[in-house]
Amino acid sequence: MTGITDVKKITTAASDLGAKLYRIWGPIQRVLTFSPADEMIAPENNLSVSIDKGNISIAYGSRFLSKISIGGMKQYSFEEDIYPQPEDLLSSLSLAVNEFSISKADITLSIPKAWTIIRTVDFPSTVKENLPDVISYELDRLTPFSAAEAVFDFRVLEDNVDRVALLLMAAKTDQIRPYIDLLNENGFAVSKITVNLSAIGSLLRYMDKKSDALFVEIGIKGYEGGLFSNGLPAHNFSGTLTGLDEKTKIELICKDIKSLLNMSRNKGGTPRIFALFKDKSADLMGLLTSGLDMPVSVMGETDIRLNLPLPHMGMNAAAAGAVIQSLEPEANGLNLLKKGRHEKQKTPVALTILLMLTILSIWIFYLIAPLKIEEKRLQEISGQILLKKEEAKKVEALKKEAESISEKITAIDNFKHDRVMxxxxxxxxxxxxxxxxxxxxxxxxxxxxxxxxxxxxxxxxxxxxxxxxxxxxxxxxxxxxxxxxxxxxxxxxxxxxxxxxxxxxxxxxxxxx
Missing domain, CATH: 3.30.70.2830 (Alpha-Beta Plaits)
Incomplete structure (x- = not known):
């Protein structure tokens, strides 16, 4: 028993030591592999375009030293309940670029949730190392589209011992291609495609990084929302409100919200509720708060910690969220253009090698320099001793002469002070x-x-x-x-x-x- 106890103590001590060394090495490795082009300090601009029924919202943002600012935001209205056409998108984007005076910026296209398939899928943990290929192969089983006719991306929600849970978003290429092609023909290259709901999740995470969020957008004819974990819409819901009175609308919405709240609470979560009212109905706001019997943060009235060119109530959540998703390194957003294949950032080694060579040179200099300095000082002292012997005699003579002069000066001073001049x-x-x-x-x-x-x-x-x-x-x-x-x-x-x-x-x- 004593031997087993000793082994356990040694194992625990080794584990603790390894954890401490890892914590110490982490910041050191970060410094040694730091790149001047790192997203934390490199400046970047982004122009995000959100398509929704009856309108197009455009936001321009920039990042400098990890601080994100919204430099401009515009919304262009079109025929109600109809998605704008590619020509409408081009004209809106051209107007916004001229108004914002933008010379160069990455363009992010945020598409409606109705254009996409969003679902959670499970795979055996054995496929973790080759997830992009697995998703491409299984896409026609998971969605109505094949990998060749769709744009898609995924994120890992849970990684257990035997299973891995993924959030999958996919959209049909033919529905998006006319917009992208027309923009490319006119000099607007789209670098990212995201979904409005995912962009809103990035905005909610930027507002509150400590807790999960439950978001609901309520319009005149319908509602949609989702439960966000780490900025990702792990579960989503939607419904129609046409022909219903306000009380029935709230009961229907609260039912979906409470279902996701209970699901989150069963897993130990305490999500914060956010609501966006398109028609700004004060009655609906009050009914929702009383129906849920818990606080609700209303978008447009909540501080989102962004430098905005207009009040928060004039902000489009999807457009602002797409800017955050594109500029913040920790946003964990999806880009459907990537089809799940994200390039791993190569660790820069040039700076590390340069620093190590510099440290080695300093260390060698630190060892040799004191010896060389002391040898040189010893030679100088020996030479000075020989020179100072003759000078010492001269100094003695000068000292006697100085004493004589000092006595004369003292006599003159006494004479001066003994009489009034x-x-x-x-x-x-x-x-x-x-x-x-x-x-x-x-x-x-x-x-x-x-x-x-x-x-x-x-x-x-x-x-x-x-x-x-x-x-x-x-x-x-x-x-x-x-x-x-x-x-x-x-x-x-x-x-x-x-x-x-x-x-x-x-x-x-x-x-x-």
Whole structure:
């Protein structure tokens, strides 16, 4: 028993380690195999055309750095209850291209659900590796068309141990060919064909990626919808409403919806319900909500997280969904032109090789560079030591000379700070004397200053001079005289210069003596 327990522990540990390594390697592999043309960053434009009874809707969208924007949307009306003809499609597309000012864009054609066969089929899991060939071979059994006379595509819904469940969509080529041929003849190449219901599923998934969706489109004469799993219409329904009152209409619609709700809930799903009312009947909206007894998101009133050139209520869900399906890498949409054969994207290896060579070069440089650098530094240091011996002697001589010069500078600075400089005195006089006073003579001694000049009022000069930090004992050395010719008072003032710190110390010592 102990041996079995140890083996189980080792197996569990190895499994956990493998899972961790896979999680770590996943992002690394993504970087190493990343292509500049990756759909996540490569810009792309798309023009989607949705055909429906009585109208054609056209939407233009673009993708840049994974962000999708709708640049324009137009709807063209034709005879009611009749599908537009190829000529109508060509004229509508030409008008839209001119109005949107489009130079180049992939064109997606979204056809009505009534033109297609949509069904879920099961196959043994042994055919998983060759599904396109199997579908082509079995198509005449699964649908009224053979592979040669139909366009079709499929997606895997469930992949169990012994069975694989597929969603199959097919349409007769003869019904679509006139539209495609006429567009090709006039320079409009169709690169994708999808179905309106599938396009709406892509739009619903873009709106809410966390849960499944149950969609119903209600018109005056009928309704159709489906249960979408991962954006794919796994189950769909439809019915006619002609001649029924509103209560009976809602009962019929709610019956189909509740049937799919119960199916989804039995599998653990909680789908979100979306409804599109073509006639915008407020009564029908209220009756549907009360009949289901659960919230219903009404298309045109729900934020779809798209940059639209018009309010959401003016949006055609199928056309907008076809743009999303064509531009979003994770949309998982169907393209009937492919007939189930989708080319697997080749893993780019050029970038990986370049990165690995770069890493190898850096690693080699990382190993060798420090040794080379240190050897070079050692050689430089040895050479510098030889050169510095003579320079060291010169430095010693310069150091002694610098000390001598420093002593002289110190002596000069001491002399400067021990006495008040003449320039300082003149600068102080210039700043103190008012503008209407000027000097005719000035004598500056070591401890006193005598000035002679003229002023508008000489007595005002004494307080200003006394307030200076440079002067003390300011007084007139002679009486003030009025000079009528100069219209000013002539003055003679004498004053002592405030002593420096050294002089103050000496004066204090002398006073003590």
């Amino acid at each position: 003449t320039m300082d005195v003149l600068r102080e006089l210039t700043s103190i004397l008012p503008k209407n006073a000027w000097l005719s003579r000035a004598r500056i001694a070591s401890s006193s200053v005598d000035i002679e000049g003229y002023a508008g009022k000489a007595t005002e000069l004494l307080p200003k001079l006394e307030a200076s930090k440079y002067f003390r004992k300011v007084e007139f050395s002679s009486p003030i005289m009025r000079d009528t010719r100069m219209t000013a008072e002539k003055f003679n003032i004498k004053m002592e210069i405030e002593a420096t710190k050294n002089n103050e110390t000496e004066n204090i010592k002398n006073e003590k003596k």
